[in-house]
Amino acid sequence: MIKTPPYLQPGDTIGLTCPAGYMSYEKAATCISTLQHWGYKVKVGKMLGSESQTYFSGTDNERLAEFQRFLYDDEVKAILCARGGYGTTRIIDRINFKKFKKKPKWIIGYSDITVLHAHIYGNYKTASLHAPMAGAFNDGVVKDEHNGKVIEDQYILSLKNALEGKKGKFACNPHDFNKKGEAVGELIGGNLSLLVHLMGTVSDFKTKGRILFLEEVGEQLYNTDRMLYQLKRGGKLDKLGGLIIGGFTDTKDTDRPFGKTVYELINDVIKEYDYPVCFGFPVSHSKENYALKVGVGYKLKVGKGKVTLEE
Amino acid sequence: MLAASVLPAASVPAFNDDEEESGIIPPYLKEGDTIGITSPAGYITLEAIRPAIQQIESWGLKVKPGNSIGKRDFSFGGTDSERAADMQQLMDDPEIKAILCARGGYGSVRLIDQLRWDKFKLNYKWIIGFSDVTVIHSHLCRNFGIASIHSKMCNSFPDDWSKAEPIQVDTILSIKKALMGEKMNYTVVPNEKNRAGIAKGRLVGGNLKTLESLCGSKSDIKTDGKLLFVEDTGEYLYSIDRMFWSLKRTGKLEKLAGLIIGGFKIKPDDPGEEFGRTLYDIVLEKVKEYKYPVCFDFPVGHQKNNFALKCNVVHELRVGPRNVQLNEER
Numbered sequence: 001m002i003k004t005p006p007y008l009q010p011g012d013t014i015g016l017t018c019p020a021g022y023m024s025y026e027k028a029a030t031c032i033s034t035l036q037h038w039g040y041k042v043k044v045g046k047m048l049g050s051e052s053q054t055y056f057s058g059t060d061n062e063r064l065a066e067f068q069r070f071l072y073d074d075e076v077k078a079i080l081c082a083r084g085g086y087g088t089t090r091i092i093d094r095i096n097f098k099k100f101k102k103k104p105k106w107i108i109g110y111s112d113i114t115v116l117h118a119h120i121y122g123n124y125k126t127a128s129l130h131a132p133m134a135g136a137f138n139d140g141v142v143k144d145e146h147n148g149k150v151i152e153d154q155y156i157l158s159l160k161n162a163l164e165g166k167k168g169k170f171a172c173n174p175h176d177f178n179k180k181g182e183a184v185g186e187l188i189g190g191n192l193s194l195l196v197h198l199m200g201t202v203s204d205f206k207t208k209g210r211i212l213f214l215e216e217v218g219e220q221l222y223n224t225d226r227m228l229y230q231l232k233r234g235g236k237l238d239k240l241g242g243l244i245i246g247g248f249t250d251t252k253d254t255d256r257p258f259g260k261t262v263y264e265l266i267n268d269v270i271k272e273y274d275y276p277v278c279f280g281f282p283v284s285h286s287k288e289n290y291a292l293k294v295g296v297g298y299k300l301k302v303g304k305g306k307v308t309l310e311e
Numbered sequence: 312m313l314a315a316s317v318l319p320a321a322s323v324p325a326f327n328d329d330e331e332e333s334g335i336i337p338p339y340l341k342e343g344d345t346i347g348i349t350s351p352a353g354y355i356t357l358e359a360i361r362p363a364i365q366q367i368e369s370w371g372l373k374v375k376p377g378n379s380i381g382k383r384d385f386s387f388g389g390t391d392s393e394r395a396a397d398m399q400q401l402m403d404d405p406e407i408k409a410i411l412c413a414r415g416g417y418g419s420v421r422l423i424d425q426l427r428w429d430k431f432k433l434n435y436k437w438i439i440g441f442s443d444v445t446v447i448h449s450h451l452c453r454n455f456g457i458a459s460i461h462s463k464m465c466n467s468f469p470d471d472w473s474k475a476e477p478i479q480v481d482t483i484l485s486i487k488k489a490l491m492g493e494k495m496n497y498t499v500v501p502n503e504k505n506r507a508g509i510a511k512g513r514l515v516g517g518n519l520k521t522l523e524s525l526c527g528s529k530s531d532i533k534t535d536g537k538l539l540f541v542e543d544t545g546e547y548l549y550s551i552d553r554m555f556w557s558l559k560r561t562g563k564l565e566k567l568a569g570l571i572i573g574g575f576k577i578k579p580d581d582p583g584e585e586f587g588r589t590l591y592d593i594v595l596e597k598v599k600e601y602k603y604p605v606c607f608d609f610p611v612g613h614q615k616n617n618f619a620l621k622c623n624v625v626h627e628l629r630v631g632p633r634n635v636q637l638n639e640e641r
Binding site: 086196197200203227229230254256259260 | 353354384385386416417420421424523524525526527528529530531549550552553556557560561562580584585586587
C-alpha cells in the first residue's frame with residue numbers, strides 16, 4: 001500500500017531548499033509570498049540565494065545537510081525544491097530516509113527532482129508531488145496592485161489544491177496520436193533523461209500496471225529516440241496500464257535531420273502496445289505543468305473528444 | 312563413431328544466456344579473406360568509404376560493401392529493417408570473416424534486437440567500430456562473451472593515404488594488426504592525475520553515453536574484474552558527472568580491475584552554469600574509495616589518436632610514473 005503524506009493545514013510550514021542547481025532569492029520571492037498568502041509559513045533554507053559561486057546551490061554536503069534537516073524537522077510539513085538543474089543524484093544515496101519512512105512528508109518538484117520521486121516511490125512506497133517549482137510562480141501568479149488580490153494560473157493553483165488534499169482532476173485536448181481507452185494505476189514518471197539515468201540503480205522504478213508520464217526539454221531528437229529505446233529494452237513500456245506524454249519542448253535536431261517530430265518518434269516506439277496513450281498532457285518544462293502525485297492511483301481516460309486524468 | 316560425433320560438437324563453445332566465463336576470440340584474418348562493410352547507424356555513401364576499401368585491399372584482404380552502404384532514411388543508413396538485414400546477411404555469410412561498421416552516429420540500438428545470433432554464435436567473426444557501435448560490443452560481450460574490435464571506422468580513413476599524418480597511419484594500421492592477430496601493446500605518456508598500479512582483466516567499454524543508454528537492458532555490460540575504458544564527445548561536464556554516477560550507482564565501478572579514461576571532448580558550460588569541476592575531479596571523486604589503477608588520456612575516443620582495442624580480451628594495464636602500458640595477454 002502506498003503511503004500518502006498528510007496534507008497541509010493552514011499555518012503549516014513548507015521548507016524551501018535547492019538540492020541541485022543554484023537559485024537567487026529574488027527568483028523565489030513570488031513563490032514565497034504566494035505560499036504565505038495561501039496561509040503557510042515558509043522556512044527558507046540557506047541553499048536558496050547562497051554564497052555559492054558554482055553551478056550548485058552549495059557543496060554536496062551543504063545541500064545534503066539542508067535537505068536532511070528539513071526531512072528531520074517535524075515542523076516542516078512539506079519540502080519544496082526551489083529548482084532542479086543537476087545535482088540530486090550526487091546526494092541521493094546519502095540521504096537518510098529512516099524517519100521519513102515512518103513520518104512521510106510531501107517532497108515537491110520536477111526535472112532533476114525526478115530522482116527523488118522515483119527513489120522515494122520505489123524504496124519507501126511513499127507518494128510525492130511532481131509539480132511546479134519556485135520559478136514557475138513568477139509567470140503563474142499575478143498580483144492586482146489595487147486590491148492586493150493574488151491570481152494564480154491553473155497550474156500553480158493545482159499545487160495549492162494538491163497540498164490542501166483536494167483530489168486532482170485534469171483534462172487536456174485530444175491528439176491525433178492518442179490511443180483510446182481507460183487505465184487505472186499508480187502514477188510514476190517525470191523527466192525522461194533522469195528516468196533512464198536511474199535505470200539499473202537503487203532508484204530504478206517499476207512500471208508494470210502503472211500509468212507512466214514523461215516530459216523532456218532541450219533534447220536532441222536522436223537522443224530522445226535512444227532514451228525511449230532504453231525504456232523499451234529495459235522492459236518499462238510493454239506492461240504499462242497507460243502512458244501520458246507531456247511536453248517535449250525545445251527539441252533539437254542534428255544537421256542531418258532525424259526526419260520525425262518528437263511525437264512521431266515516440267508514437268513509433270510505442271505503436272505495438274494497446275494501452276491508452278495521450279499526447280500533449282500539461283506536464284512539462286513550460287508553464288503547462290499540473291501538480292501530479294507520484295505513487296497515487298489515478299484513472300486515465302482517453303476518449304475521442306477529451307482526455308481526463310482523475311485521482 | 313561416438314567419439315567422432317562428439318568431437319566436433321565439443322569444439323563448439325557452450326553459450327550461456329548470460330555472460331561467458333572466458334572471452335571467445337573470433338578467428339583472425341589472413342590474406343585473401345573478405346571483410347564486409349555495413350552501416351548499422353548513420354548514413355554513408357559508397358564514395359565516402361572508398362578510401363577505406365582501397366586501404367583494406369592493400370592489406371591483401373577483399374572487401375564487400377553491404378546493401379546499407381549508400382542507402383538513406385534521413386540520418387540512418389536505410390530503414391531499421393534494411394540495416395538489420397544487411398548486418399544479418401554479413402553475420403551469416405560464411406565467406407565474410409569480419410564486419411567493419413562504416414560509421415557511427417545513432418541507430419545500432421534500433422536494430423540490435425532484430426538480429427538473430429544462432430548462426431553467428433557458431434561462426435563468430437570480428438565486428439569492428441566504436442561510438443554508437445558500443446551497443447554491439449556490449450551486446451556481444453554480455454550475451455555471448457565474443458570479442459570484438461573497438462576502433463576507427465571507414466569515415467576516419469584518410470582520403471589520400473600518401474598525405475596521411477603519422478597518427479592517422481598508425482591508428483588505421485592498428486586495426487589491421489588487431490584483425491591479423493597481432494598482440495596489442497600500447498605505451499603512452501602518463502598523466503599526472505593517474506593512479507598507479509598494475510591490473511589484469513578483460514577490456515570492456517566504449518562510448519560512455521552509449522553505455523549509459525544500455526543500462527537496464529540485456530546489452531548492459533558487467534564490469535567486475537575487468538578493465539573498463541570510456542570515452543565521449545560533445546557532452547557537458549554536468550552530464551559527464553551524471554554518467555559517472557550512473558556507472559557507480561549501477562555497480563560498475565566497485566569491482567573493476569582498472570579504469571581507462573580515453574578522450575573526452577567537453578562541451579563548454581553555458582554562461583552562468585559553470586560546473587566548476589574538471590574531468591579529473593569527476594572521475595577521481597567516483598573512484599576514491601577503490602584502489603585500482605586509473606589512467607587518463609588514453610588514446611581512444613573521438614579523435615585522431617584512437618587506437619584499436621580488443622574488447623573482451625584479457626589485457627594487462629600498468630600505470631606507472633614513467634609510462635602507461637596496456638598489453639594484450641600473451
